[in-house]
Amino acid sequence: MEDGGLFRRNCLMRILILLVGLFHGAEAREYQYAPAPVDNPLKGFVPYVESARNADFPCAMEFRYFALDELMKGWGRYDWTPLEATLEEVRGRGRQLCFRVYSEYPGKGNRVPGFLEDEGVKVVRWEGDNTYEATNYTPDYESPNFRKAMKEFIAALGEKYDGDERVGFVTIGLLGSWGEWHNYPRNDLWASKMVQGEVMDAYEEAFQKTKVLLRYPAGKNDSIYESNSERSFGYHDDSFAWATLDTGKEEDGWYFVPKMKKAKAEDRWKRQPIGGELRPELWESSFTSKPHPKSQDFAKCVEETHVSWLMDSGLFKAGLSQERRQNAEAAVRRMGYEIHLASAKVVDGQLVVEFENRGVAPFYYPWPVELLVGEEKVDPGWDLMKVSSMEGYQALTELPATWEGQPMRLRVKNPMENGRPLKFANKEQGDVWLELGEF
CATH class of the missing domain: 2.60.40 (Immunoglobulin-like)
Known part of the structure; x- marks a missing residue:
C-alpha cells in the first residue's frame, strides 16, 4: 500500500x-481488451517439475520440494547441484521455479542432515493418522544445533539465490511436515514461537528481492504461531478451495481467510503475493461438472484471497477434457494480474x-x-x-x-x-x- x-x-x-x-x-x-495468455509469467496453475515435462496445460512456473539433507552437507558446506539442475531444466522450458526446502516429509524417510544427528540432534519417528498413513521423522526443532543449522542454511540460500531471475517464489518451509509449518496430529513436536521467529528473521534478512511466502497468517495473539502480520512475507494457502473461505464456524477458524482476518492481514496481497495449492482431494475433479462435495466456490476463493498462483496436479495429467481446460483457463485469467x-x-x-x-x-x-x-x-x-x-x-x-x-x-x-x-x-x-x- x-x-x-x-x-x-x-x-x-x-x-x-x-x-x-x-x-x-x-x-x-x-485500445481493445483481449484475454491475456494463460501462461503469462509468475501466475496461474503450477505443476510439479516431474509433471511439467509432458504438461498438456499451459503454465509459466513449476514447483519442486528439496530436502535439507541433499543441500546441506556440513557446517558451511552446501551442495546446490540438485537445485541448480532443476533451475536450468525449468528455465529451458521458459518457466520460473517455485520451491520449498523441508526437513521432514511423510513417507520420504529421515531427511535431517547426518552431521546434525552425529552432533546430538534428536529425531522422533512416528506414524501418521488415517488421512496421511506414512512414517514421519521430526527433528528436535528446539535443539541449539538444529536452530543454528537452519539459520546458516537460510543465509547461504539467500546469498546464492536472492534475486535469481530463474526463481519465481520461495515458500519458507523447513519447519513441520512437508515444510508446511505444522506437525498435526503430533502437535507436541511442533516448533516453539521462538524458533519460528528465528526462521522468519533469517528469511527476511536473506531475501530482499525474491518474494518469500509463509504458510499461516498470524497476529500478535495467535496461540500457535509467532506473529508475522507485519513482516515482509506473502502467504500460501495449501488447502485452497477446501479450507479457504470463512464458514463462521469456530472449528474452521484455521481456514485461510479467517486466519487472514484475525491477523489483520486481509490487505497483504497489495504488497506481497498470495499463492498455494489446490487441496489434493480436489485434484481429480477440479473444473469439472462434478466438483468434490466438500469443495468451496473456486471463484469466490480467488476473489477473497487475491491469489496469484496455485499448484493443481490434476490439470497436468494426460487426457484433459476440452471443457475442463476451458474452465481452468478462465480461472487463470482472473488469478493474479491481467x-x-x-x-x-x-x-x-x-x-x-x-x-x-x-x-x-x-x-x-x-x-x-x-x-x-x-x-x-x-x-x-x-x-x-x-x-x-x-x-x-x-x-x-x-x-x-x-x-x-x-x-x-x-x-x-x-x-x-x-x-x-x-x-x-x-x-x-x-x-x-x-x-x-x-x-
Missing part, C-alpha cells in the same frame, strides 16, 4: 496529466498512457518496461507494480524529438534468459510487442 506522501504525489501527477491533456486538446487513443493498456496520447512531446488491471492482484516484480519509437529504444521508467486491481495507473514519458509519424511499440521483458515476456490483455498484443500505432 502506498504511503501518504507517495499517494499524494501520484494523485497530483494524475491531475496534472489530465489538466495538461485538456488544455492542449489531446485526444486519447483507446494488465490492459486502456489508452495512450501524446501531449507536448510526452507519451501519456493509462493501464488497468483486470485481475485480482498486482504484478510483484520490477520488470523493465521498454518503449520502441520507430527504431529508437526509450526507457519510460514505468512501474507496473503500481497497477493494482483497485485502480488504474497513469504514466508519462518524454519522447524523442523524431517521434511524429513513427510507430510505437511496448513490451515488458522477462529478465530471465529464455523467459517468456509478460503480455498485455490487448487485442493489439503481438508475439512480443504491444502495437501502439503512430501518433
Whole structure:
C-alpha cells in the first residue's frame, strides 16, 4: 500500500496529466481488451517439475520440494547441484521455479542432515493418522544445533539465490511436515514461537528481492504461531478451495481467510503475493461438472484471497477434457494480474498512457518496461507494480524529438534468459510487442 506522501504525489501527477491533456486538446487513443495468455509469467496453475515435462496445460512456473539433507552437507558446506539442475531444466522450458526446502516429509524417510544427528540432534519417528498413513521423522526443532543449522542454511540460500531471475517464489518451509509449518496430529513436536521467529528473521534478512511466502497468517495473539502480520512475507494457502473461505464456524477458524482476518492481514496481497495449492482431494475433479462435495466456490476463493498462483496436479495429467481446460483457463485469467493498456496520447512531446488491471492482484516484480519509437529504444521508467486491481495507473514519458509519424511499440521483458515476456490483455498484443500505432 502506498504511503501518504507517495499517494499524494501520484494523485497530483494524475491531475496534472489530465489538466495538461485538456488544455492542449489531446485526444486519447483507446485500445481493445483481449484475454491475456494463460501462461503469462509468475501466475496461474503450477505443476510439479516431474509433471511439467509432458504438461498438456499451459503454465509459466513449476514447483519442486528439496530436502535439507541433499543441500546441506556440513557446517558451511552446501551442495546446490540438485537445485541448480532443476533451475536450468525449468528455465529451458521458459518457466520460473517455485520451491520449498523441508526437513521432514511423510513417507520420504529421515531427511535431517547426518552431521546434525552425529552432533546430538534428536529425531522422533512416528506414524501418521488415517488421512496421511506414512512414517514421519521430526527433528528436535528446539535443539541449539538444529536452530543454528537452519539459520546458516537460510543465509547461504539467500546469498546464492536472492534475486535469481530463474526463481519465481520461495515458500519458507523447513519447519513441520512437508515444510508446511505444522506437525498435526503430533502437535507436541511442533516448533516453539521462538524458533519460528528465528526462521522468519533469517528469511527476511536473506531475501530482499525474491518474494518469500509463509504458510499461516498470524497476529500478535495467535496461540500457535509467532506473529508475522507485519513482516515482509506473502502467504500460501495449501488447502485452497477446501479450507479457504470463512464458514463462521469456530472449528474452521484455521481456514485461510479467517486466519487472514484475525491477523489483520486481509490487505497483504497489495504488497506481497498470495499463492498455494489446490487441496489434493480436489485434484481429480477440479473444473469439472462434478466438483468434490466438500469443495468451496473456486471463484469466490480467488476473489477473497487475491491469489496469484496455485499448484493443481490434476490439470497436468494426460487426457484433459476440452471443457475442463476451458474452465481452468478462465480461472487463470482472473488469478493474479491481467494488465490492459486502456489508452495512450501524446501531449507536448510526452507519451501519456493509462493501464488497468483486470485481475485480482498486482504484478510483484520490477520488470523493465521498454518503449520502441520507430527504431529508437526509450526507457519510460514505468512501474507496473503500481497497477493494482483497485485502480488504474497513469504514466508519462518524454519522447524523442523524431517521434511524429513513427510507430510505437511496448513490451515488458522477462529478465530471465529464455523467459517468456509478460503480455498485455490487448487485442493489439503481438508475439512480443504491444502495437501502439503512430501518433
